[in-house]
Amino acid sequence: xxxxxxxxxxxxxxxxxxxxxxxxxxxxxxxxxxxxxxxxxxxxxxxxxxxxxxxxxxxxxxxxxxxxxxxxxxxxxxxxxxxxxxxxxxxxxxxxxxxxxxxxxxxxxxxxxxxxxxx
Numbered sequence: 738x739x740x741x742x743x744x745x746x747x748x749x750x751x752x753x754x755x756x757x758x759x760x761x762x763x764x765x766x767x768x769x770x771x772x773x774x775x776x777x778x779x780x781x782x783x784x785x786x787x788x789x790x791x792x793x794x795x796x797x798x799x800x801x802x803x804x805x806x807x808x809x810x811x812x813x814x815x816x817x818x819x820x821x822x823x824x825x826x827x828x829x830x831x832x833x834x835x836x837x838x839x840x841x842x843x844x845x846x847x848x849x850x851x852x853x854x855x856x
Contacts, residue, residue: 741772743850746781750799756784759856760802767809774813775806776846777835782820785831803833817843 744763748755759775766773777785784799806814816835821828828837838846847853 739771740851742766742852743774745776745778745855747779749780749783755856763811764809767811777816779820782816782826785833787832800832
């Protein structure tokens with residue numbers, strides 16, 4: 738059986754290549770039916786914001802790629818509730834359906850996976 742993988746995305750979509758690289762890893766893993774999950778943590782939760790304006794800073798919008806995750810079999814999507822609250826994001830108003838976790842839930846989630854990659 739394949740080992741499970743949790744990718745933790747901690748960068749805002751405009752802060753460098755980390756957000757895109759995390760998404761690429763998840764999409765590739767999903768294409769190969771790898772058991773995986775994606776956790777948005779810290780500034781990574783900004784990827785879930787519906788108010789993004791990537792063209793204003795000459796960046797590519799990740800929203801379409803994020804919405805493609807279920808087509809690649811990636812259904813285990815999570816966000817840290819504390820990170821959302823700190824950044825003023827409402828869990829009910831995100832561009833992706835994610836399960837919101839408290840700090841204890843985040844720790845339990847990390848323990849559940851065989852491998853963890855943080856970007």
